[in-house]
Amino acid sequence: MKIKNFMSIAAALSLSLVLASCGSNTENAKNEPADNETKVEEKADDTADKAEETENTEENTADAPEEDKDEEEKAANPTGEEVSLTMVTDFGGVNDKSFNQSAYEGLQKAEEEGSAKFDYIESHKEADFVPNLESALDSESDIILTVGYALFPATDEAAEENPEQNYVIIDNANENDRENLLGVTFADHQNSFLVGYIAGMQSETNNVGFVGGIKGVIVDRFEYGFRAGVEQAAREKGEPITVQVQYANSFNDQAAGKNIADRMYQEGADVIFHAAGGVGIGVIEAAKENDKWVVGVDRDQQDEAPDNMLVSTVKGVGDAVRQIIDEYAQGKFEGGEQTFTLADGEAVTIAYADNGIVSQEIKDKVEEIKQQIIDGKIEVPENEEQAIDQGWIEK
Structure with missing residues (x-):
């Protein structure tokens, strides 16, 4: 897989411990007196566990804004892994106020959450599909995402020719059962x-x-x-x-x-x-x-x-895209088909x-x-x- 792991196991465990105590201590830290360090020293002889807890509180206080930000990003992206994508649109482009834009907004949200980084290539005519997919391949992204059923022939051919590259097409089934292609459809x-x-x-x-x-x-x-x-x-x-x-x-x-x-x-x-x-x-x-x-x-x-x-x-194209990103980050991505219906909420x-x-x-x-x-x-x-x-x- 091409996902880069940005923290060691030890660092991840350490971060999760800090985050677990960060939520309540950050608010309290705003009202701590200036001599907080002295109070820590006075209580240090009570018990070793209590001293360690107080020391952790002091550390959280010093870094409260950064820790809050880390906690939000951790909640949005529990794996801590970032997936790279290149999106190829159909004729409408990312500002079509419809289908392509929904996918684009989903990618933007994923990037804000820290779970993905992405680029996009807009198509203006059918003849753009193949060269745009070739350009997307040069990006060496984890996933190449194509939006719109008109892109299926070009996407299917690209998936066949590049079996090591993962593809996702929105609004079309994986008609030829490519192992590296996920077809996402909606009822x-x-x-x-x-x-x-x-x-x-x-x-x-x-x-x-x-x-x-x-x-x-x-x-x-x-x-x-x-x-x-x-x-x-x-x-x-x-x-x-x-x-x-x-x-x-x-x-x-x-x-x-x-x-x-x-x-x-x-x-x-x-x-x-x-x-x-x-x-x-x-x-x-x-x-x-x-x-x-x-x-x-x-x-x-x-x-x-x-x-x-x-x-x-x-x-919910944007939500579907974000779900695919999460599944890839968790090592669950696989070719096939996925269909969303009224029973799937948003x-x-x-x-x-x-x-x-x-x-x-x-x-x-x-x-x-x-x-x-x-x-x-x-x-x-x-x-x-x-x-x-x-x-x-x-x-």
């Missing part, structure tokens, strides 16, 4: 069902929209999970709800997203859910300009439209905007539906075939 259809239900219940026109990026297995989960959730709302309302669907054939063309959303709003939609990366920023702009509602994706996007955002699906969830638009009654019903999905009582489709077979949409 996006499940939380998409929840926001579809919210959109359907909230809609006043019984007309909602879905804007996708590029058609594929991943975005299918968003689309058909959403459409099934809308159908659940239609059944409860006893009224049909129209779902407009259009793809931008891009993940970064904001103008295309805005144009599509403008048309959908003009054709009667009052809520639109986007699963389109940077394209979705254009959808959000259209919602603001048309004074309509919008549903965010992958991370809490309410800051982009505080008065128009109903809710966002949240994909890894797959939703985030309501704090503007009070969605009623508490709807929120309570969503919690019931969420539990029914977790318990298997509601089956959520991942694609068109399943949606038809399960009766959510007509052929």
